[in-house]
Amino acid sequence: MPVPPDAKPKVLILGGTAEATALAEQLVARGDVAVVTSLAGRTTNPVLPPGEVRIGGFGGAAGLAAYIRENGITRIIDATHPFARRISENAIQAAAETGITLEHLVRPGWERQRGDRWREVSSLAEAAEMLPAGATVFLALGRQYLDAFAARSDCRFVIRMVEAPEKPLPFADHVLILGKPSADPAREAELFAAHGVTHLVCRNSGGASGYGKIAAARQMGLPVIILGR
Template sequence: MPAERRSRQESRAVLILGGTQEAADLAARLVEDAPQWRIVTSLAGRTQAPRPLPGQVRSGGFGGAEGLARYLADNAISALVDATHPFATQMSANAAAAAAETATPLYRLCRPPWQPRSEDKWQIVDSLQAAAARLPEASTAFLALGHQHIGAFARRRDCRFVLRMIDPPAAPLPFDATLVLGRPGLSPDAEADTLAAHGVTHLVCRNSGGRIGWSKLEAARRLGLAVIMLARPPEPAAAHFDDVETVVAALIAADC
């Protein structure tokens, strides 16, 4: 490798927009495979006690696309990896705009969406409002959405809701609901026990993809529950990768 390119490779800094398991896995792989690089993972700061991550970690917003562009320039970031949640549309839009403004290479790491099986009872909708409207009267819905996405269901006073959150809500919920604190179950058996214990008739979730989230869909299939599935929004233009291995290979091969 020419000395100039070797120097660039050794001084690289990668900013990972995180909050997903894929982002954590990517940080771990880069710290291991490219220990000479500076790896920074940015978290939104919504979780009170996030899991420890390898490399450097920053918490909190940037102040929109303009603030992110300023951070990229001020910190000599040589590659930006958007590994945020598939439904984090504003952050992905900010990443695309900031990368374009600063001419920073942008990589999008996003796990593939789930696909229904023949025995699944999915109803696919394109908005939270449509999901709320699909619920039959007197149903018991498990909202696997996160507290910031449940407002659309407040008008369905004829339904009963079960919510799962990692941390207790900082503000009152917009409607009465049974609250289950904790992370998603790692096995379909654990998820089936939770759904059955609360008399759930409908599972409402976003098509986030991923191994852990799939357990609740497998549980719903076993129990014969209807699933109201929110389809993914369009992805911004970027080099797209489905898994950690391919984006690591691309970053290592890049001459920037």
Template sequence: MALRVLILGGTAEASALAGGAVAAGHDVLTSLAGRTSRPALPAGRVRIGGFGGPEGLAAFLDAERIDALVDATHPFAATISANAERACRLRPTPRLMLLRPAWTRQDGDRWLDAGDMAEAARLLPAGARVFLAVGRQELDAFAGRPDTWFLLRVVDPPEAPPPLARHELVLGRGPFRLEDELALLARHRIGWIVAKNAGGEGSGAKLAAARRLGLPVVMVRRPGPPPGPRVPSAEGALDWLAALPPPHA
């Protein structure tokens, strides 16, 4: 039985799920935050932009007669995940989190754990040259480190200059190859990396490069997910959709 499925997307897993759900005959709508100017569009219908908090999302679920919601956003998208959990209680809707596994230490890794971005900034030594792989939304935490040089990689050029005294911007869209990451780190004489523990293969090459070069990595822990069922893959989410009861006529 076909379901009307809302996917909160923006990840490779969300795109894979959308393709599989469309192939299974579901009516799929993927919502993207709209933070990049040319996003890769998944199968099915797509909307771009926010909902206006949990109440706005609940109203959207009702207006669109959504049968199931899959939160396949980035593991650090804590606000939208919390809003989705609240919205699916306001307008009772089956909800699943598609949350890819976190990265784990491997032999040769030199990780320093950080609970948040502020702690990550404090862990960097004075004079370090740092590949800051945390996204544009997190840069303010490092604004108080004028003694540190930062390399930033972004998909789109920022509208405003980053709040960092010493930095350089490069443009790039993953997935990235190990060879490219090694060349990037060597070209900019990087001595440290700061990364979110996002998991996944698309951005993991920088960690493999750090491991090969013996570079320390400040790894920022994920926020805790809201309560509710979770699966680690698009295949698991498709199985969950297949097990849902048919929608009411």
């Protein structure tokens, strides 16, 4: 699409995170750029950032490059979740193909604190192997990451999800809790205690909103099996 000479530069934020929403708020308030935030469309009622919002996949790197050209995008800011790797790779390819600037807003990971009983792993398969038989495990992972634990029929799993899964979960013995993580360690500790959780499995996602569980595990002396970046 030809861009009128007096049009504001148009920034595409790849979003789906609190940081992406905060960035859209900042840029819209500044007023010197047009802002489009893109969401993958994983949740039914997402919190919409200010500015324009588009929802759904682009169709790979080629689809993203086509979107950039057709919509006169002049800059992309990748503010997606640190474990959302495919979209970040697509952004690198599409930016190279279209010759526009790409910035990556990377949320720093959490740092181990005194009292943390972390065991860092590099894969979920490794995390699954590490669990002792008879453990009650809080799996703080999205639906697409649960299959790695399906063979551990000697453990009980406590799983929290924002929305009910479309297919039954792959575990014989499990409890499903619908809701969002709390940033408040006391609330997370209450939940762990109510379900007799003995181990926490999570990714080192960073950020304040998911840190409640990490602080709760520290307070309770629970081992945390944590997937590194």
